[in-house]
Each structure stands twice: as structure tokens, then as C-alpha cells.
Amino acid sequence: MGRTLYDKLWDEHLVDERDDGSALIYIDRHLIHEVTSPQAFDGLRLADRRPRRLNANVAVPDHNVSTDPMERALEGYSGVAEVTSRVQLETLNSNCADFDIPLIDLSDKRQGIVHVMGPEQGATLPGMTIVCGDSHTSTHGAFGALAHGIGTSEVEHVLATQCLLTKKMKNFRISLDGAIRSGVTAKDLALAVIGKIGTAGATGYALEFAGSAVTSLSMEGRMTLCNMAIEAGARAGLIGVDSTTLAYVDGRPMAPSGVEWESAVAYWRTLHSDPDAEFDLELSIDASSIEPQVTWGTSPEMVTSVSGCVPMIADMQTDTSKKALRRALDYMGLEEGMSLTDVQVDMVFIGSCTNARIEDMRAAANVIQGHKKAPSVERALVVPGSGLVKAQAEAEGLDKIFIDAGMEWRAPGCSMCLAMNADKVEPGKRCASTSNRNFEGRQGAGGRTHLVSPAMAAAAAITGRFTDPSQLESL
Amino acid sequence: MQAFTIHDGWVVPLDRSNVDTDLIIPKQFLKSIKRTGFGPNLFDELRYIEAFDEASPDAARRLDPTFSLNKSEFSNASILLARENFGCGSSREHAVWALVEYGIRCVVAPSFADIFKNNAYKSGLLPVELDEAVINALFDQLNEGQVLSLTVNLEAEQVVLPDGSSATFSVDPFRRQCLLEGLDDIGITLQRESAISAFEAKHRQARPWLFSEIKV
Numbered sequence: 001m002g003r004t005l006y007d008k009l010w011d012e013h014l015v016d017e018r019d020d021g022s023a024l025i026y027i028d029r030h031l032i033h034e035v036t037s038p039q040a041f042d043g044l045r046l047a048d049r050r051p052r053r054l055n056a057n058v059a060v061p062d063h064n065v066s067t068d069p070m071e072r073a074l075e076g077y078s079g080v081a082e083v084t085s086r087v088q089l090e091t092l093n094s095n096c097a098d099f100d101i102p103l104i105d106l107s108d109k110r111q112g113i114v115h116v117m118g119p120e121q122g123a124t125l126p127g128m129t130i131v132c133g134d135s136h137t138s139t140h141g142a143f144g145a146l147a148h149g150i151g152t153s154e155v156e157h158v159l160a161t162q163c164l165l166t167k168k169m170k171n172f173r174i175s176l177d178g179a180i181r182s183g184v185t186a187k188d189l190a191l192a193v194i195g196k197i198g199t200a201g202a203t204g205y206a207l208e209f210a211g212s213a214v215t216s217l218s219m220e221g222r223m224t225l226c227n228m229a230i231e232a233g234a235r236a237g238l239i240g241v242d243s244t245t246l247a248y249v250d251g252r253p254m255a256p257s258g259v260e261w262e263s264a265v266a267y268w269r270t271l272h273s274d275p276d277a278e279f280d281l282e283l284s285i286d287a288s289s290i291e292p293q294v295t296w297g298t299s300p301e302m303v304t305s306v307s308g309c310v311p312m313i314a315d316m317q318t319d320t321s322k323k324a325l326r327r328a329l330d331y332m333g334l335e336e337g338m339s340l341t342d343v344q345v346d347m348v349f350i351g352s353c354t355n356a357r358i359e360d361m362r363a364a365a366n367v368i369q370g371h372k373k374a375p376s377v378e379r380a381l382v383v384p385g386s387g388l389v390k391a392q393a394e395a396e397g398l399d400k401i402f403i404d405a406g407m408e409w410r411a412p413g414c415s416m417c418l419a420m421n422a423d424k425v426e427p428g429k430r431c432a433s434t435s436n437r438n439f440e441g442r443q444g445a446g447g448r449t450h451l452v453s454p455a456m457a458a459a460a461a462i463t464g465r466f467t468d469p470s471q472l473e474s475l
Numbered sequence: 476m477q478a479f480t481i482h483d484g485w486v487v488p489l490d491r492s493n494v495d496t497d498l499i500i501p502k503q504f505l506k507s508i509k510r511t512g513f514g515p516n517l518f519d520e521l522r523y524i525e526a527f528d529e530a531s532p533d534a535a536r537r538l539d540p541t542f543s544l545n546k547s548e549f550s551n552a553s554i555l556l557a558r559e560n561f562g563c564g565s566s567r568e569h570a571v572w573a574l575v576e577y578g579i580r581c582v583v584a585p586s587f588a589d590i591f592k593n594n595a596y597k598s599g600l601l602p603v604e605l606d607e608a609v610i611n612a613l614f615d616q617l618n619e620g621q622v623l624s625l626t627v628n629l630e631a632e633q634v635v636l637p638d639g640s641s642a643t644f645s646v647d648p649f650r651r652q653c654l655l656e657g658l659d660d661i662g663i664t665l666q667r668e669s670a671i672s673a674f675e676a677k678h679r680q681a682r683p684w685l686f687s688e689i690k691v
């Protein structure tokens with residue numbers, strides 16, 4: 001019988017399996033950032049251990065860094081005002097120095113969100129097992145790699161053993177077929193999938209995305225889709241390797257070259273599910289019917305199309321769902337049944353590991369060009385995912401488009417995605433955000449988040465409310 | 476993790492029952508990014524005369540000379556003698572880290588809170604449950620001004636008391652094995668070192684590009 005892509009990656013990395021199903025799998029790449037690593041390094045210190053294989057690791061600061069260009073011009077982390085954040089950042093540097101871990105530091109042009117930096121540098125390669133103390137490690141599955149988040153004690157375990165104690169997941173495939181309509185992006189596909197299966201829909205599964213709407217996506221789009229596999233409950237998202245994958249990887253600094261490239265490609269071409277592979281669960285979605293999406297609630301599954309409405313409480317089936325809806329609407333400051341296009345936004349955030357790659361910058365700039373930010377929009381931040389994205393966008397003049405429209409062009413980092421740094425949504429303010437989580441307080445205590453694509457966020461910046469980008473010209 | 480086989484050490488008494496984890500390490504010290512650095516704040520409220528002030532964390536504070544850990548005769552102690560239900564309250568592993576960092580290898584008490592006990596094993600701190608009568612006798616001797624040492628033998632699950640007699644205790648067999656061999660989860664995985672190395676060698680040969688040097 002044929003094997004799924006996940007089966008192949010699992011078999012390739014299985015060191016040892018026990019009768020009770022617990023297994024030891026080998027980890028090829030371990031990505032490290034400042035928030036979840038300090039106790040792990042301390043654990044190594046306490047036990048007098050060293051990392052097993054230094055070249056398997058790459059570290060980068062991202063969560064706490066300042067994205068204010070003026071503060072970033074200052075020496076080291078001195079632009080980070082909050083002491084606990086600064087200490088966490090400084091600790092990453094000293095731990096990497098102490099343990100000889102390769103670090104891309106803040107002053108480096110390649111610095112960025114760990115899930116943007118990894119693929120850019122070729123630190124992410126097809127066929128790898130990739131872990132990081134961060135749930136959005138699922139992003140890297142776009143390369144036909146087995147990638148998922150781990151906890152701090154597992155960070156320590158991987159550093160010390162180059163392995164992970166784990167159990168095999170089940171196989172789930174979602175096929176998205178059909179031509180997607182203009183104005184619809186990978187983000188809309190991701191949100192539509194989550195709206196359909198719910199935030200626990202893929203719990204316990206490795207989630208493979210397939211179908212013509214997926215294979216027609218660029219690598220940037222595929223990363224956006226796999227990034228949000230975790231919001232659908234799956235620790236790992238997966239997409240098979242094809243020529244789009246290989247073209248992206250070719251020539252990346254940490255990618256193989258010459259003879260090694262040839263043999264790597266020969267192997268990578270086998271990284272897709274066999275035609276006769278069996279999945280534990282399968283779902284087909286007509287991608288051509290998907291419209292631009294916008295979340296209205298406090299969970300990514302509380303989502304509808306931009307032409308849609310906030311649901312009615314009376315339409316909810318159970319008491320629990322009625323209560324959940326009531327609570328979400330109270331927090332979000334919305335009325336049941338209202339049209340999403342009538343919802344006014346105060347802030348716009350274009351950034352995060354979901355949507356801060358060059359293509360996202362282009363998509364947003366394309367909508368913004370020739371327009372101004374609506375006066376009612378108090379702040380509109382554009383935060384490139386890495387120094388390289390920033391440089392590329394500037395070379396294309398995208399920064400000028402944003403600045404001319406009255407938006408802020410920032411330095412790379414996680415920024416307002418989780419508000420660990422100074423970029424926050426103020427209490428009661430409403431933000432159109434290209435990030436991945438709309439939980440209460442995620443972007444700042446009392447802040448109200450609506451998840452959208454970069455094009456939708458850009459359109460909201462111009463009109464001050466949710467707007468289908470494809471209808472912008474006719475307004 | 477440090478292995479625990481036989482430990483010979485001086486005893487320091489903490490004569491109160493239901494010592495909770497907040498007393499062991501107060502919550503204001505949990506903001507730390509570290510698993511180390513808790514030792515100086517072990518039993519912080521009992522140990523210092525001035526309360527900890529978050530606004531001036533480095534301010535000098537006087538040790539309370541009446542607290543047992545501060546007494547010179549107990550300054551080298553590595554065994555903490557306590558009353559029943561030691562380590563109750565929150566699940567914070569910081570409590571164990573603080574004790575270990577201070578230099579405690581073993582807590583002897585009539586009973587322990589479950590989570591604390593579990594946490595202790597993970598850091599090589601041995602919780603020893605002895606009969607209440609034995610504990611009472613030890614407290615009595617210490618209160619009379621004697622200085623005591625104990626020999627704790629995990630292999631034999633026995634404590635040799637100052638008078639040469641011994642008392643028995645028991646530890647879950649799996650945990651006992653882990654402690655004797657100094658194994659935590661990582662240690663257990665490292666026992667499969669030959670399997671890991673064999674896999675790694677094969678993997679390196681098949682996919683050499685995964686093993687190239689990273690130049691940053």
C-alpha cells in the first residue's frame with residue numbers, strides 16, 4: 001500500500017519505536033527564539049550537558065524586539081524599553097555564545113520572524129524534521145518537511161539528544177480544487193478551512209493540503225496556509241514537493257549545491273503522498289466558491305466572507321454556543337446580524353509569520369497604491385517579516401507607497417501579532433490584522449482583532465471598514 | 476540530572492507542617508526566565524528581616540538569625556527535616572529548583588504533597604518519607620542542641636540514624652531507577668545513544684546536505 005507524505009517523513013526519521021507506540025524521531029533542524037529557550041539552556045547547564053549537534057540549530061530574536069526604526073538604530077537591545085523583554089533578548093545572545101549555537105542577531109540584515117527567516121535562509125529544506133518552541137512551526141510544512149512546535153522541556157530534550165520522544169499522528173488530507181477568484185489569497189483559504197472544520201477539526205492529525213488551488217500557490221502562499229494548520233488543531237501542516245518548491249529552495253544560502261543539490265532533488269521529488277495512500281480522514285473543498293474572509297469573533301473559526309454577516313444568537317443550536325456567541329460579541333463590540341462591511345476599524349496591522357513575506361507586502365501595496373489611509377484609521381503598521389523582506393520591499397519602492405498613504409513602515413519582528421513588544425492594540429480598539437490569532441487580549445488587553453489577508457487589511461486601511469479588495473476600484 | 480545513590484549529610488530542621496510552595500519560593504520570583512537563580516530566595520519570607528521589594532530588588536537585606544537555615548551550626552546542611560504535607564500548594568517546579576540550588580539533596584518528612592514529590596524526582600531531589608515517630612525523635616534531638624548527620628541509602632531504601640539504627644522508606648521503582656542512574660527524560664533518551672548514533676551515521680550518509688556546517 002502507498003504511503004502518505006507524513007508516513008514517508010516519519011519512516012525516514014524513526015530512530016526507535018516501543019511497543020506502547022512511543023517513538024524516538026531524529027530532528028534535522030531546531031529553530032530557536034528568545035521566549036521559549038532560556039529555561040532549556042539553563043537545564044543543560046544544570047545537568048552539565050552540551051547540545052548534541054550544533055549545526056542543527058539556528059537562533060534568532062523576534063518576539064520581543066522593537067519594530068520602531070529609531071529604536072532599532074540604537075546599539076544592541078538598548079531600544080527595548082521593557083526590562084523583562086530586554087533581559088530575555090540578551091539571554092538569547094549569551095546562551096548562544098555559551099553553547100556555540102549559530103545566531104542571527106538583531107543587527108543582522110537576515111534577522112526576522114523565525115518562520116520567515118528559516119525558509120529564506122534555506123535553513124528549512126524539504127524532507128527535514130523541523131521543530132521550534134513555537135506552535136507556528138507548522139509553517140515549514142509547506143516545503144514537504146515534518147515541522148511542528150514543541151514545549152520548553154522538549155527544546156532542552158532536542159538540544160541534548162537531537163531527538164524527540166513522540167507518538168505518530170493520524171493522516172488528514174484537505175483537497176482544495178478549482179480556480180480561486182481574484183482578491184482571494186492563501187489566507188482566505190486557510191480561514192475558510194478553519195471556518196469549515198473548526199479549531200479542533202484536525203487535532204491529532206498531520207494535515208496535508210492538496211488540490212489544484214494549493215499547487216497553484218506560490219511558496220509564500222503555501223507557507224501562509226500551513227502556518228494556520230495549527231489554528232485548525234493540527235500540529236503539523238504539509239504540502240508535497242513540486243517544481244515550485246525546488247525553485248524556491250534553489251540557491252538559498254543554507255541549501256545544498258552542486259552534486260549534493262542533484263541528489264537532494266532526486267530524493268525530494270519523492271516527497272508527496274502516493275496515489276494509493278490512505279488517509280484516516282479526507283475532505284474536499286471547492287476553492288472557487290471561497291470569498292475573501294474576515295473573522296468576527298474571538299476564535300479563528302468565528303469567520304465569514306466579507307459579504308457575510310455576524311451570526312444571530314437565535315440560530316445557534318445549543319446553549320453553550322449561544323453563550324459563546326454572546327460573549328464573543330460583547331468582547332468584540334458587535335451586534336448580531338450586522339454586515340461585516342459596516343464594521344469600522346481603528347487600526348491596521350500588516351505583518352506576522354502568517355503574512356509578512358514579500359508577496360504579502362506586494363499584495364498590500366498593490367491595493368494601497370494611489371490611495372490614502374482613511375482619517376478614521378488611527379494607526380496602520382506595516383511590519384516586514386525579516387530584514388531581507390524589508391530590503392526587497394524598499395528596492396521595489398513599496399515602503400514609499402505605504403508611507404505616502406499615511407501608514408508606518410517598521411523594522412522586522414513579531415510586533416502586534418502578540419504584543420510582547422511595545423506594539424499593542426489599545427483596549428476597545430478594533431484592528432484589521434493579517435496575523436493568525438484573534439483570542440481575547442492577543443494583540444493587547446481589551447484589543448479587538450479581525451483576521452484578514454494583506455489585501456483585505458490594505459482595503460480596510462483605505463476605507464476604514466471591511467471591504468472586498470476587488471470592489472475597491474468601483475467605490 | 477545528578478544521580479542519587481547514597482547521601483551523607485548534615486540536617487537542618489524546619490519545624491512546621493504544611494509548608495507550601497509559596498513559602499518555599501514566593502510568587503514574585505517566578506517572573507524569571509531562568510531555572511537557576513532561585514537559591515537566594517528559598518524561604519525568602521522566613522529568611523530575611525526586610526521583605527523583598529520589587530522596586531529595588533538588589534537592596535541589601537538582613538538575614539533573620541532566628542531562622543534555622545541562617546544558624547551557623549546548620550550552614551553546611553544538605554538534608555531538610557520537615558513536618559507532614561511538605562510542598563503543598565501550587566505546582567511550581569521552581570520550589571524544587573530553589574531547594575536544589577541552595578544545596579538540599581534530600582527532604583525528610585512524614586509526608587509530601589504529590590506534585591512536589593513528582594517535581595522533586597525530576598531534579599534529583601530525594602523526598603524521604605519516614606515514620607512520624609522517627610521524625611519526632613530527630614526533631615527532639617535537634618531541639619536539644621545536637622547537630623545531626625544522616626546517611627540516606629536509596630539503593631537499600633534505608634536511612635542510617637545518628638544512633639546507628641536504621642529506618643526504611645520506599646520509592647516508586649521506576650523513579651528509583653531514574654534517580655540511581657541520574658536519569659531524567661533526557662537521560663532515558665540518552666540511554667538509547669547507540670541507536671541514535673547508528674541512525675545519525677546512516678542518515679548522514681544518505682542525506683549529507685543535512686549535516687553541512689552553518690555559517691552565520
Ligand code: SF4
Nearest residue numbers: 136352353414417418
Ligand atoms: S509572528 Fe506571531 S504567531 Fe508568528 S512566531 Fe511571532 S508571535 Fe508567534
